[in-house]
Amino acid sequence: MRLRHKPWAKEYMEAQEHVFIQHPEQLKGKWGTEFGNDDPLFIEVGSGKGQFVLGMAKQHPNVNFIAIELFESVAVSIVQKLVETPMSNVRVLTVDAKRLVDYFEAGEVDRVYLNFSDPWPKSRHAKRRLTYKTFLATYEAILPKAGEIHFKTDNRGLFEYSLQSMSQYGMFFTEISLDLHVNEPEDNIRTEYEERFSALGQPIYRMEAVFRPKN
């Protein structure tokens, strides 16, 4: 994603404290209190400008969503949309996915979404891919037993890598589509990237992967 410098982003977001969570470590284990209910909590890691997470939040008003986007200059777009169209079941964080265990208790997150993550195509950057084993261990730590990751991408190399990495970690797959838009599910929420790459005729890959319960 091309990053535009937005020096005003940080200050703008910090003013929207009902949407942007500046100190998520203080809410670890208390997200139900923050949202004011016991609804399931789904997080998206790498939300970009938020089209997916906001579409999901509208489609599922009884689920709480947290959009995680490292870059403030990008995350600010999600906050702006939420200022225009308030939704009580969405919060935005600008934190590093490596540190998710600092913000969520074990089992506090009910599902993890990854969409069009940076492919980091060079082998020497494999550790940065959001489906590398250390990231999988982080997701597993905050999900319940048999927790799920839902993942979409247009990037063939990243999808090939992820099927290997996740199966080697011990996950199994309950849904796989190697060309999602051929029979696009009615409830599919497209991301910004998904619309762009599908328009170019590229297949969109999707999976639902489950952590194998340990004994």
Added chain:
Amino acid sequence: MRLRHKPWAKEYMEAQEHVFIQHPEQLKGKWGTEFGNDDPLFIEVGSGKGQFVLGMAKQHPNVNFIAIELFESVAVSIVQKLVETPMSNVRVLTVDAKRLVDYFEAGEVDRVYLNFSDPWPKSRHAKRRLTYKTFLATYEAILPKAGEIHFKTDNRGLFEYSLQSMSQYGMFFTEISLDLHVNEPEDNIRTEYEERFSALGQPIYRMEAVFRPKN
């Protein structure tokens, strides 16, 4: 595959007893004796007319190959090719994959190849797919620990299904390509189907899957 009735096939094959094994149950546990060496044994389930298995046997003279093709009218093509160009490291069987344990001891087969298997696209026929769990159990029974299945297909639905079925069975993937011919490995042996579907611009899918060793 379109089947032509070839009433002469059975008699023709039975006359080639150095190639066509009429009673493979008698060789269970004794394939090394049949081949006259201790080389690794790779089997292909569903060999069609044999382009893949014969190409592999030529490329790997120190591996023994068994081509398994249920239909005599198809398998006869492999036998005919072996009569024209004899190869000491290939045998042909016309047996049902369901019964592999009747022909091979535990651990006697070193690798299983599946290529362009019948997709059986209807859900009610899922049990007939060669990557259905009962077939996986059969392959596992004749392979060593951490045994491998190498699988290619042009059929998206079958590949999607197989990734799920194999991962749910407890297998993991060490190689996956969702468009094999984009960077076709130099040593890739194309099957008859592979050439036909690739010429039509369809992606060829390939995986190497490993059985997770049990404790």
